[in-house]
Amino acid sequence: xxxxxxxxxxxxxxxxxxxxxxxxxxxxxxxxxxxxxxxxxxxxxxxxxxxxxxxxxxxxxxxxxxxxxxxxxxxxxxxxxxxxxxxxxxxxxxxxxxxxxxxxxxxxxxxxxxxxxxxxxxxxxxxxxxxxxxxxxxxxxx
Numbered sequence: 001x002x003x004x005x006x007x008x009x010x011x012x013x014x015x016x017x018x019x020x021x022x023x024x025x026x027x028x029x030x031x032x033x034x035x036x037x038x039x040x041x042x043x044x045x046x047x048x049x050x051x052x053x054x055x056x057x058x059x060x061x062x063x064x065x066x067x068x069x070x071x072x073x074x075x076x077x078x079x080x081x082x083x084x085x086x087x088x089x090x091x092x093x094x095x096x097x098x099x100x101x102x103x104x105x106x107x108x109x110x111x112x113x114x115x116x117x118x119x120x121x122x123x124x125x126x127x128x129x130x131x132x133x134x135x136x137x138x139x140x141x142x
Contacts, residue, residue: 031122065123066113070094070105082126083111093133095141104133104141 068088069078081096088094092107116123133141 027124028122031124064113064115065119065126066111067119067126068094068107068111068129069109070096070129071108072098072103072105078108079105080126081105082123082128084128087111088129088132093138095130095133095137097127097130102130104137 066083066085067080068083069080071078079096081094088107088111090107090110093104094107095102096105119126
């Protein structure tokens with residue numbers, strides 16, 4: 001079983017990788033196809049900013065995303081993360097998922113809401129913060 005089990009495991013992992021790559025590729029293609037559609041032929045009614053503030057429709061909410069900018073200790077530059085609830089403020093610490101695992105980062109600007117078209121990447125690729133760090137988190141990640 002040792003050798004055959006190893007080959008079976010490699011085959012299953014390869015199939016899973018192909019499925020994941022395919023799903024991500026389809027999402028990216030759909031995003032760019034949607035963003036290249038003609039602007040004048042939208043079936044959605046246009047709203048001005050005042051009506052947007054009074055009552056958000058699900059379509060209008062989907063067009064905007066709340067983001068924050070964070071800095072990591074020992075690294076230069078700021079990094080952009082999405083937030084589900086824009087109650088994250090400058091000076092707080094948050095836990096975020098990075099390529100190196102979960103890290104603690106300092107928020108360097110209050111959260112702001114921007115249009116998805118202003119992002120440098122598709123919104124589904126924007127990483128979200130995990131949570132606001134508490135005292136135990138700060139001790140653990142210091």
